[in-house]
Amino acid sequence: MSGGYGQPALPDKNRVAVLQNIAHKMRVHIVNMTDASGSGHPTSSSSAADILSCLFFHVMHYSVEEPRHGSSDRFVLSKGHACPVLYAAWCEAGLLSKEHILTLRKPDSLLEGHPTPRQNYIDVATGSLGQGLSIAAGMAYCGKYFDKASYRVFCIMGDGETAEGSVWEAAAFSSHYKLDNLVAIVDVNRLGQSEATALGHSVDVYKARYDAFGWNAIIVDGHDIMAVCKALLTAATTKDKPTALIAKTLKGKYFPGVEDLDNWHGKPLGKQSGPALEAVKALITDNGPHGLSPRPIKDDAPKITFPKVQLCEPPKHTMGEKIATRKTYGEALVKLGKNYSRIVALDGDTKNSTFAITYKNCCPERFVECFIAEQNMVGVGIGLGCRARNIVFVSAFAAFFTRAFDQIRMGAISQTEVNFVGSHAGCSIGEDGPSQMALEDFAMFRTIPGAVCFYPSDAVSAERAFELAANHRGVTFTRTSRPATAVVYENTETFEIGKSKVLRKSDGDKVTVVGAGVTLHEALAAHKTLQAEGINIRVVDAFCLKPVDKALMVECGKATGGRIVTVEDHYFEGGLGEGVAAAVAEDGGVKVHRLAVTGIPRSGPAALLMEDYGISANCIVKAVKKMLA
């Protein structure tokens, strides 16, 4: 039986011996690397060594010269702490020298304590557990449905990490979309960090769970080269289902005095190193070069380059026209998607609220329904974006991105370029109540290194925010609004990352009021009220909350008597107000009074809530007068 491209025939006896030798050589590397670094996870690495040998030297198609080739098989080490085994595999593949891998965890070495894509053979960072399978599922979705290519995706997970719910979100997603190009391998080595896992070596329970989640689950001895190869062959020939190998293994396999024992997690072998090296070296039957090369790539994935993506036509709105920016989201995606076919949108059963549905209706083949599983949705988005194969937009109620904060955080370490779009933010959503109100979304996204955060106030700026997002290489977050807001910009207005806009200005301005999104319109209303009373204020539309437009804030603050009022439909912490206050505090000389949501809002009409929780036009008027008093 041969699996064709997907999987070669079973290895013969000689090849099995070579694969076993490679695994043992990897074990030697693992002991040496972690001894040299004085920290790391040799035992978690050793349990997976035989599996990696089978994958890297019998099954996977890849190129040592071009590890991120668009058509090569993908490999995700979800149990990132076991990275010594990964570095050892690439050493045996010829990419890394034996000297180089001894720099593990050292300053200036790229061989970090957990994998990051600072190394050219790693697509995504891992180390926060339970995230790899979602990313792998995203890669597999891309391979099957967008690239329609031959490459396959392999994901190694620890047994402990399968306690993470995100794994089961990914499992459900992968079977729903029949990702038969995806193989998960659970390294069931029984032992967690601080004690045995809940399921120990109950491989039958793991199998039952994967079966119930729609997978082809196969129990295998993870140290038996032939058995692993056989199961991988079955995986390659199974149609319409992903395959899970439930690999029974031993932590610290082949290390005397360590193997299968507790209290050996995350530490070098120390005085057990000598016996371990001796034992493993004694098992190696041939110390010469192993002579195995990766299987060749079938180069059938399309070549992708990202152009500058422009809206197919400029905004066509009428000043004062009321449109919810969440509605604009769907329309902007359509206008971007018409110009570029690799724009992909994901949503988790909120598409009729976020208006991702507009894009689905236009380009159903480029929309991925992820159901109510935000962690997996973000992981799939990261996977779809890997190797720069898609421009990815992921939408949800902004509050529900908090569900995936860890995935987003890790996404930044993974150098992902996913664009997040959150609707239904703040108390201005009204009757649905606080569980649905994002009031901490900017605090969250602003922490993401390199992230750009937009909060457009009208349809014109919203269209341009999405255009900027599509072209930004890094994470972006755009908050859209549920209520319809008036168009305040001409269709010809241009926008930039990190630049805010002055919307009202006079020579006699006493205070600068900075709003964004719904609160900009409150600021404009306050301007009108105050003007009628003879008090001029400058009104700034923040538009971009990160990076903050420090120069403009300082300039406006100084021009208006050293007084700024910020107003945001967000909690006081980590949003517009703190961002502006911290920016101007660098220079000093400008007072900043912040208006933000106080306490936990309740259900009610939006206008009433904005008044009750302190961010209405009326509240701005009072704050301005108080500042001037």
Place this chain on the structure above:
Amino acid sequence: MSGGYGQPALPDKNRVAVLQNIAHKMRVHIVNMTDASGSGHPTSSSSAADILSCLFFHVMHYSVEEPRHGSSDRFVLSKGHACPVLYAAWCEAGLLSKEHILTLRKPDSLLEGHPTPRQNYIDVATGSLGQGLSIAAGMAYCGKYFDKASYRVFCIMGDGETAEGSVWEAAAFSSHYKLDNLVAIVDVNRLGQSEATALGHSVDVYKARYDAFGWNAIIVDGHDIMAVCKALLTAATTKDKPTALIAKTLKGKYFPGVEDLDNWHGKPLGKQSGPALEAVKALITDNGPHGLSPRPIKDDAPKITFPKVQLCEPPKHTMGEKIATRKTYGEALVKLGKNYSRIVALDGDTKNSTFAITYKNCCPERFVECFIAEQNMVGVGIGLGCRARNIVFVSAFAAFFTRAFDQIRMGAISQTEVNFVGSHAGCSIGEDGPSQMALEDFAMFRTIPGAVCFYPSDAVSAERAFELAANHRGVTFTRTSRPATAVVYENTETFEIGKSKVLRKSDGDKVTVVGAGVTLHEALAAHKTLQAEGINIRVVDAFCLKPVDKALMVECGKATGGRIVTVEDHYFEGGLGEGVAAAVAEDGGVKVHRLAVTGIPRSGPAALLMEDYGISANCIVKAVKKMLA
């Protein structure tokens, strides 16, 4: 067959008719309520009406007079959007009037769009899906292991929300701990918000998944009163396993032109209201009072009151002694636990790193191992804390609390009092690399309404921080440090929420440097270096990051020439620096220069990373000199 206390015998034919009538009366309320509010979820409510009638009027033991009685059965509506059915049930139980429930979603009404504990019969807020089962599991754990009482826990979930991985974390936890006092009911009505769920009416798949996760899963027609009661009786008599009812239902059941149809999520019935009311009313065979009372409570849960919890002995450290505050965590819990038996600690397989293990070793029966499933761990913690039955501490690597941001956010709406303790924060953890470094934890926890955030710098302040946390009614977060830091406080020093400490002070101070945790020690080192060069700085230990000690910051800033430098092992956004800058910007006149981690750190020795990423003593010295230049 009778289930004894847990479950009465099956209802006779007459009682079935009464229960069915009650369900239909609830449907009338549901239509009327959502019509009156003009928004809400009548169809998601109707699918669960028969189930709630069985629970509230045949199965559950509770008190209408005292809904949060310590011994009553618990009910969690995880599908919170279906709250009209919950309000309707309490109306039929006699707690809410027919007039009152028509205030649904109105301002000043407590009948919010999703349940919150502002109402006295609701323990926790729901509305972010997939969270209820973890909380219910925490309640059941408390009932079985801490209270050793008869009360049981019922949790209604939607089918769509079972896509959330947190549900499977909770499922695994509940079977692992044999929570046979827990019943989950999945309302499989087939339809999500924007389209059919991934599994539709495949109740066999749901059953297989719950079975595989170790539950007793029973498929039942969710509109058949007798079938539901029978399954609930089986649940009551099943030992050592939680039970899941997989209830096949129809969304909008009994509403003509609506039932089982798409596009009816989250909207009142409008012109279909008339036909719906007519149809449902025609099914009611008796319009008189139903005459059913709740089953009486067996009052066998211990009465709990929280005393002021004090360390059993004061700190006993030596000035200059080096101790990691994470180590102090375990020791402080032991000292608190000796004085009060209701202190409970949870950890997710990191107990040997967070040092929760110290408490486990001392009081194993008050420690709950939650394995690698942080969302569920937080939910269980919230459940354990409900009805003020335990003082709960939950520990993890601080970075991994990002996994549970949504649960923590909802926890605040639930008025939870859980104390979170995060270790391994910042680049100062060293070799493990960025995936393990919390650099956004304060940004996250500072957004939580009412949360208190501590960052102790030594063992004395750490002990007191945990003592303050144990006594604070609300969420607390304490960040502990991986490296050992020198004791800087006398054992007699006292600490308060919202109060920082001045550690170095002279009349000639030129700049105030505010540090916290590991960076306080960098600030002290910088003080020494600068002093040798004739530059005096004031050194402040922030200790409490929320609420920020604004008065002290302003006072110190003004006393030192209007100059503050903040330094934190955290990203620039949302942490110490922005908190201080925003606080002093209210008054103006003080410049704040922030030092924080720039970019994504890599693996390396802690001291080197602190230098490379801009937060070392050396960086402080430079920043002070630059500010004075």
